[in-house]
């Protein structure tokens with residue numbers, strides 16, 4: 001089987017209706033289509049001349065809620081008529097949450113310690129920090145190990161921190177030294193902009209590695225305000241909806257994106273070395289399920 005002819009995009013602009021066939025490998029049918037073998041569901045993606053990449057992404061969802069995935073040029077597997085889940089990065093990196101979802105995926109504590117130990121090590125003991133999307137507090141509690149004061153808030157009430165929508169009601173300009181969070185992915189760009197206004201010294205955002213991509217984010221953030229550091233986890237950081245799970249796995253890559261107010265120069269790329277085992281602590285994974293959010297913020 002040949003690989004897709006165009007790296008990073010489907011041959012002939014094909015897209016696949018994945019939720020119509022839940023276990024369907026996203027790329028294999030298209031790759032097969034390129035070989036003239038495929039008979040599975042696909043259709044050409046129509047690009048509208050007046051579309052921004054984000055508008056097009058929204059339009060691409062049909063009224064029936066079918067979420068198209070574009071082909072990343074990697075092979076999946078179909079054998080003997082049965083389909084196997086494609087665990088390629090290109091496919092797994094596209095977690096689709098409903099537009100009104102709080103995107104409640106708590107951060108395993110070791111991943112926050114990795115930021116503090118490997119990416120921004122130094123003296124923060126006398127500094128203040130804001131975690132503006134704290135959820136049940138799994139990141140904020142770790143930050144308290146490193147900062148003099150950590151403020152925590154979330155648009156939803158998890159019984160931890162203040163209930164406050166960071167996009168609608170960000171904290172006052174220059175109120176804290178650092179803003180550190182794992183924001184909802186669909187609002188991550190807004191969170192970066194708000195955080196850069198609020199923080200005096202730096203901003204650290206944990207996001208999927210693919211946050212680095214897209215023309216929209218290039219124009220919205222990276223062209224004018226590139227991060228000082230891009231720190232890629234070499235280990236996976238498994239995140240599960242609504243709880244921490246020490247045994248969870250994922251095919252999605254994560255990185256810390258760090259802006260330093262005093263930084264002047266090109267971004268620095270670094271790899272966060274294997275550190276999960278060294279940075280996990282007893283009690284990091286509560287036995288019961290997390291308290292889920294109780295109500296929306298007004």
Ligand SMILES: C[S@@+](CC[C@H](N)C(=O)[O-])C[C@H]1O[C@@H](n2cnc3c(N)ncnc32)[C@H](O)[C@@H]1O
Pocket residue numbers: 102103104105106107132133134135136137138139153154155156164165166167168181182183184185187293
């Ligand atoms: C990926 S979870 C991360 C939770 C926590 N930061 C952590 O790392 O464990 C995203 C969080 O953002 C919160 N959230 C969603 N929209 C928000 C908004 N507009 N303002 C503040 N928090 C928001 C969700 O309720 C959820 O707790």
